[in-house]
Amino acid sequence: MANLTTCLTLFFLCYGLCSAVYEDQVGKFDWRQQYVGKVLFAHFDSHSQAAKKLILATDKNIVASLNSRTGELFWRHVDKVGPEGHIDTLLFHGQDAVVMAGNGRLLRSWESNIGALNWEMVLDTGSFQAAILAGTQDSVKFVAVLKKAVLSLHYLSNGHQKWVETLPDSDTVQYQAVYSSGGSQLFVLGVVPYSHLSIIAFNIEDGEIMSQRSVAAPWVSKVQARCGVVDQGVLLCVDATTLSLYMLPLNSEEPAELQQVPLQSLDLELASGYQPVLLTTQPNPARPPLAQFFLQLGPDHHVLLQLSDGLISPLRDFQPAFLVSFATAGEKTVAAVLSPKNETVSAKAGGVVAETVHPFLHFFLMHCFIVLLLDHAYDLQASSVSLYSADSGRRLLDTTVTVHLDPNGGKPEKLYVHAFLKKDDSVGYRLLVQMEDHTLTFLQQPGRVVWSREEALADVVTMEMVDLPLTGTQAELEGEFGKKADGLAAMVLKRLSSQLILLQAWIAHLWKLFYDARKPRSLVKNEVTIETLARDEFNLQKMIVMVTASGKLFGIDSKSGTVLWKHYLHDVQPNSVFKLMVQRTTAHFPHPPQCTLLIKDKETGLATLHVFNPIFGKKSHVTPPALSRPVLQSLLLPLMDQDYSKVLLLIDDEYKVTAFPSTKHVLQQLQEMASSIFFFLVDSSQGRLSGFRLRKARELSLTDLSTELIWEVVIPPEVQKIVAVKGKRASEHVHSQGRVMGDRSVLYKYLNPNLLAVVTESVDTHQERSFVGVFLIDGITGRIIHEAVQRKARGPIHLVHSENWVVYEYWNAKSRRNEFSVLELFEGTELYNSTVFSSLDRPHLPQVLQQSYIFPSSISTMEATLTEKGITSRHLLVGLPSGAILSLPKMFLDPRRPEVASEQSREENLIPYAPEMPIRTEWFINYNQSVSRVKGIYTAPSGLESTCLVVAYGLDIFQTRVYPSKQFDVLKDDYDYVLISSVLFGLFFATMISKRLAQVKLLNRAWR
């Protein structure tokens, strides 16, 4: 009895724990990286000297805080996807980060230290225009929110609404800006395009309109970036058509005219066709802004100007300067310039500067400014940043640093400066530079890059895993087989030499092991660099090639998550579609591996190819073919050219085929095999699926590859539209041809490699009439193998197609729940042709079995595990919206699960049918490492049959290994080598001794 109980306990313990991760295994085989996306707003926490926080708001609807010393995340809040969670603005004051989200719907205040929510206010929906912090008597107390027709004021401390006022004439006047200088007035600026400006002053205490006036401005079109308030409430606007600056004091009672100051009178010239940008600064929201401001006159031309006594005068001219920024440290405001290293900043207005400095200002505040000067011509290799005093335009001593930005990262887009006062009262600063490729780089004053974050990885579009190359010695041995035989003696010598090299490498390896063993554990660090990359014994370490939406490619080491190479494609349109293909794997030494990225513009359909080496990220010297027509379809053939690269066929909209590589050898092969090269096209707008075949060239022109239409299936788009078409993965292996049933007969699987699963959704979305259609179509013959309709179902559909099964998930509109359905195809108990599968010769339709289950959660994405030989049982990896990744055994999704368990079904290990699919927490392969907004899961086989490598990507990237059938081919970590070997030796010696004894005994007996 007790024995049985122990056995049972042991069994449950094993079953429960083996699939989960032990505490000491956390982070051993997996890693996670968290990202935030492209930064829209950034603020430095500058309230204390030792502050090391950065508050960010990004285009991925995220508010986050970064450690400015290391670049790590302190906290991160992920809001809803899409316009609902879009962050309109981020204001920062003291400890509070005030965020406006969802087009003026939600006003939230976050505590910046720990990321806790201070308060949240739900406002009326309305088009958000602007929000500012407002204050009275030198203290910031309010948040003013301007919408299309409403101005509201909220307390900064608790979010409560102080007052709300509707704006007059909001149907004609576009209110675009709000301004406060710490006084009792709050100004709202409205525009009637090409007519006049409307200025309304509200009392900050009760919201009463104190004054309202309109000023004729026939040139005005918008306020943002064109107008700003400087000095003691003087509105400044710049206009490109009249080439003038306009000034208007806001405080004056009488309806004054806008004072025009032509740019020419200031000796300034606007770059042709450039819209000038005005940049003002208000260091403290409760005080008036500075009298100095920047005017951008061209893409690389900035001018610092000053308003004093009603006169505008230039302080300093910066050309070339791409980005400028003001920063305040205590009472000082500074500005910095980043200029190309070997070109000095032209100081044209230097002479003027000294004269125009206002003595009062000089005395009262020392304002400085920061200008970032950059130049394309110098390839961004080295640029320098300098600090300038804001009120004199003079350069501050010892503030120039040389900055080395990644030359590959594109232009710098935004600059955030944090200036602080050093002990000796001089100004020090830190810089946050955002590049065109979404890289965030944090720099400290000696020109040192403190950290950089690759935020492009927050939006991975597609990825592949590539085997690492062999080590030099392995490659040497491999190379021996590749070479042509040149005589027996030479071959023997070659073999001997390579064996010697192997021996040498082995001894070196042993020596290294011995040497490392003496050192303490912590010192032995295997730094992964691009030079030390080599395949490990079981091929568990691979190169992850990731393609991001911004057009930046990354090579990431799968073991550690280190970015080993990156490559930014400059000319990628933002709405491009990517397809990554591995044309040549690492297996063909000495030919380098080769990946091809197909970049297709969504609108024009025009495509380009980027061919590169996936291990080093270098662009290949192979020139891809120019594609002059939109590409409809691409397919990678198993056919290889002489250099072992697989042939890629691209079909354009005239159904002409371009081959890459297109050597004569390849074209000849293609002509020979033309009648067996088929492909299909899907036009979901017309519901048309059509099959094509390569046509043999009649005349002997090899280059002209044309196609012919061979089949057509049209699913009327008026009833249902095609939402997904999925074939099987080409790299998939299926080990067993059939399933052994309880009565010892074999049920053969229908393993059609050309099978396509086509899923449609009904156009009618009424819950009773909506349906999801599933079609299994042979991609060669166009034969519809199976047609099923899931009634009362709706999308989104997630689909996995592998082996002889299709699993899809849908929303049951009637029962309001998510459901899984599995289809399995069997040929029956006899195979039609067991040696080879041909779509052209399978006259009998397979048996189709189907079963459905209730799934207690919605899902984000789904993928099946993949192993080297396909012996290991399969699991489904399901990404849940909660951030968990569930490893669901395929055993639970088996249409042969019986209603009632019988002797035979038990023999076959079939689980009795239960309508609900369980979610067990130990099935979460990422334990507490949630992957936010998981978008895709990639699986790759490793050298171990039991192990499958998994990468989940979305906002975060998570890599791990899964063992669907447990680690049957690996000894456990705590395997007792000592016990086993001592028992072995013990037995050996016991045998020896007993043998000796027996001999003695025999001898003695013989003597007797």
Add this chain to the structure above:
Amino acid sequence: MLTAAVFLIHAQPGNYNTAKRTADGPDAEVTGLTVPLEHSFELDDVPRFHLRGSLQLRGREPAVSLWQSPLTEEERALLKEVAAVDGLYRVRVPRVSLQTERPVDRQPEGYLTAFVRACSLVESHLSDVITLHTDVTGYLIGISIVTVPGMCWGAEVEDDVDLESFNTTLNVMAPVNAPGPETAQFIERMEQEMEKKGKNPQEQKSFFAKYWYLILGGAVFLMATSSAQPPAGGGREQS
């Protein structure tokens, strides 16, 4: 000379039964819609379709019958030539609705095509299976053709006897209803099991209820032995 092999099939999801054979001419019962079935086999593989037969659709249930004419002398010769160069034999039907009861609101726009290797058609002696696929509304979405057997062995075929007339099986395939989760049956089964358990109270007893006397006895025995043991004696005995 008009001989025709007509198969009448009622669409039954998942179960395609070959129906009775009627030897009627095309004019036997012309009600409903007649749809042409065209085929093409050319040496240069450029499709030039011409009439092979016609499909007659009638009744509420999509019932289809096929009438087709035998191949002419030239066609037979051509088919054999096409088979020799491994050409394709294509068929096509216009896109129509099989439900003739409904008013035909859409004019046939375009065709649905399928193909089979000409050699396999020749070697199977023109015995083929044509399947018409419809969507939920009964609209034709695809056609497929296979020959039985489907292989090309390169066998010689006596043209006069074997290639004269088609031996066609015609199927209509409509989508089947995919099963949903079967909760009702499961609950029924659970209830049955519960009932079974309820009938057999012996089974329902818990572990303690079943073996209380053993556990109690064991506990009493343990207590008795531990209290009876002199505290010092135990150490002695072990040493």
